[in-house]
Amino acid sequence: MTGLKNDKxxxxxxxxxxxxxxxxxxxxxxVNLLDNLMIGRVGTNALSGVGIANQLMFVFYLVIFGATxxxxxxxxxxxxxxxxxxxxxxxxxKIVFNTIIAAVCIVVFLIFSPFLINLFLQxxxxxxxxxxxxxxxxxxxxxxxxxxIPIGITQAYSGTMRDLGxxxxxxxxxxxxxxxxxxxxxxxxxxxxxxxxxxxxxxxIATVISRFVELAILVIYAGRHPDMFPFIRGAFKNFxxxxxxxxxxxxxxxxLMANETFWSLGMTFINQSYSYRSxxxxxxxxxxxxxxxxxxxxxxxxxxxVGIMMGHILGAGELEGAKKKAETMRKVTVLCGIFFGVIMAxxxxxxxxxxxxxxxxxELATGFILIGAVNMPFCAYTHASYFIIRSGxxxxxxxxxxxxxxxxIVVPLAxxxxxxxxxxxxxxxxxxxxTEFIKCIIAFIFVKxxxxxxxxxx
Numbered sequence: 001m002t003g004l005k006n007d008k009x010x011x012x013x014x015x016x017x018x019x020x021x022x023x024x025x026x027x028x029x030x031v032n033l034l035d036n037l038m039i040g041r042v043g044t045n046a047l048s049g050v051g052i053a054n055q056l057m058f059v060f061y062l063v064i065f066g067a068t069x070x071x072x073x074x075x076x077x078x079x080x081x082x083x084x085x086x087x088x089x090x091x092x093x094k095i096v097f098n099t100i101i102a103a104v105c106i107v108v109f110l111i112f113s114p115f116l117i118n119l120f121l122q123x124x125x126x127x128x129x130x131x132x133x134x135x136x137x138x139x140x141x142x143x144x145x146x147x148x149i150p151i152g153i154t155q156a157y158s159g160t161m162r163d164l165g166x167x168x169x170x171x172x173x174x175x176x177x178x179x180x181x182x183x184x185x186x187x188x189x190x191x192x193x194x195x196x197x198x199x200x201x202x203x204x205i206a207t208v209i210s211r212f213v214e215l216a217i218l219v220i221y222a223g224r225h226p227d228m229f230p231f232i233r234g235a236f237k238n239f240x241x242x243x244x245x246x247x248x249x250x251x252x253x254x255x256l257m258a259n260e261t262f263w264s265l266g267m268t269f270i271n272q273s274y275s276y277r278s279x280x281x282x283x284x285x286x287x288x289x290x291x292x293x294x295x296x297x298x299x300x301x302x303x304x305x306v307g308i309m310m311g312h313i314l315g316a317g318e319l320e321g322a323k324k325k326a327e328t329m330r331k332v333t334v335l336c337g338i339f340f341g342v343i344m345a346x347x348x349x350x351x352x353x354x355x356x357x358x359x360x361x362x363e364l365a366t367g368f369i370l371i372g373a374v375n376m377p378f379c380a381y382t383h384a385s386y387f388i389i390r391s392g393x394x395x396x397x398x399x400x401x402x403x404x405x406x407x408x409i410v411v412p413l414a415x416x417x418x419x420x421x422x423x424x425x426x427x428x429x430x431x432x433x434x435t436e437f438i439k440c441i442i443a444f445i446f447v448k449x450x451x452x453x454x455x456x457x458x
Contacts, residue, residue: 010309010325011332018305020167022297023175038189039203044283044357045129049136050200051286052120055271056113057144059264060105064152066260067097068159070253073391075163076311087231089241091160093249098152101257106145113141120275120282130279136200143204147211154211157218160231163308169221177214181206255399256390262403266411270432273418277425283357284364291351292372295344298336299380306333307387314392314454322453330384330447337380345373367426371433378436385443392452401439401446410435 039046071090078086109116117137121130158170184206191197198205222232241249275282306329313322348369352362390398410432417428446452 010328014302014305014309014329014332017162017165017167017308018301020171021162021301021304023171038185039200044361045132046136046200047286047355047357048121048129048279048282049117049133050140050203051282051289052117052133053113053137053141053144055120055268056109056116056141059261059268060102060109060148061151062260062264063101063105063257064098064155066257067101067253068094068155069260069390070256071097071249072159072163073252073256073311074249075160076308076391077314079164080312080314084230087160087164088233088235089245090163090249091156091231091235092239092241093246093253094156094159095153097250097253098156099149102148102152106148109141109145114138117141120272121279133279133282140200140204143201144207147208150211150215154215154218157215157222161218161222161229162304163311164229164231165308165312166228170218173214173217173221176217177210180213181210184209255396259399259403263406266403266406269411270414273414274425274429276418277428280358280361280364281425284352284361284368287352287355287357287361287365288368288372291344291347291369292376295340295373296376296379298340299333299376299383302329302333302336303380303383303387306330306384307391310388310391323447323450326388326447330381330388333384334377334380337377341373341376344376345370348373364426368429371426371430375433375436378440382436382439382443385440385447388447389443389452392454397446397451401442405439405442409438 039050071094075087075090078084078090114134117134121134154173158173161167161170185203187193187195188198188202188206189200191202196202222229226233271285274285306326309329310322310326313325348366351369352365355362355365386398386402389401413435414428414432417423417431421428423431
């Protein structure tokens with residue numbers, strides 16, 4: 001704890017970046033919780049169908065996140081260096097790259113979404129329920145596809161602002177979009193004020209509208225405040241990026257994008273292994289993940305803030321002592337994980353009662369939530385470590401730490417337990433999630449070694 005007292009200034013800066021992201025993500029996930037409850041009131045099949053569709057969208061979000069974050073390493077270090085032209089070039093690259101990725105994903109999901117969703121509906125259960133969940137999931141995702149390009153452009157704006165340490169504007173835009181989404185869900189899922197009751201499709205339409213609202217706010221605000229965001233000056237007048245610089249951005253973004261893609265695919269594959277055991281686990285997992293996402297906002301925001309802070313430190317050339325500052329910030333992140341893990345454990349016995357589903361699914365969800373609560377401090381440790389390692393731009397160790405670990409250790413374990421044993425589904429989840437402890441050991445070794453400490457914008 002002595003280290004924490006000695007680094008109060010860095011902790012203050014860390015919290016200044018992290019708290020707006022916590023608020024933004026907290027409100028977002030709370031509204032997602034309400035959305036989830038609204039859809040859950042429609043029925044278990046709607047809950048399962050939308051949950052599976054969101055698993056696929058989760059892959060897209062992380063691909064975009066990886067692409068934006070890969071270039072964002074340059075943005076953060078350019079900020080530390082004080083290079084506005086460099087920041088402007090990273091912003092332009094994010095716009096182009098994210099739009100291309102979104103367009104490709106739209107085509108893929110249009111063609112393959114029925115097949116992909118059906119992969120999660122192979123477990124034991126009523127075939128009629130599986131068929132209804134499939135139809136709901138496909139209808140939902142086809143509407144959501146309209147929002148993919150706006151999401152990509154939004155990430156270019158908000159990601160650049162966050163990399164500069166300005167998190168309040170993205171928070172405001174996101175909160176506005178969240179409330180638009182919430183109101184739209186209320187009106188369109190159940191059909192109030194003369195509007196049609198569209199169920200899950202209504203939820204998708206509300207989400208699409210909210211994404212356009214969020215993008216509009218960011219574009220207008222950035223355009224009207226060039227003094228706050230100098231990178232926006234001339235950003236669209238001469239939309240050119242120096243060729244060599246674009247290649248550097250691409251080569252740095254590609255491994256991180258690949259990492260996020262393979263990691264998210266790994267998580268999707270793991271969840272499919274759970275669903276292979278029973279269809280009931282799909283609904284129970286949706287309940288658990290909703291509460292997990294709400295409780296995890298603190299350590300997730302802290303981890304991202306740690307990455308931004310370390311990028312500024314490395315970009316400014318403050319390489320000496322970077323390891324010590326990283327360790328201090330990681331301790332704060334873990335404390336957040338412990339605190340909210342305890343809250344999650346308490347809620348495990350009450351939260352599933354909010355859903356209109358069977359007692360067995362509620363019982364499964366309670367067990368899943370308790371496992372998630374115990375695991376949260378370990379996830380906080382590895383999450384902060386991931387952003388520390390990534391801040392120096394060393395793509396190889398980032399990929400080894402994240403997606404390689406997932407596919408070498410976690411995915412084979414989940415597949416084996418799900419397909420070749422009769423282990424109880426709750427115990428299976430505990431064993432698979434328990435691999436996070438092994439990842440903590442790897443995180444300790446990587447961060448302690450200091451091989452991630454690099455300035456890439458000299």
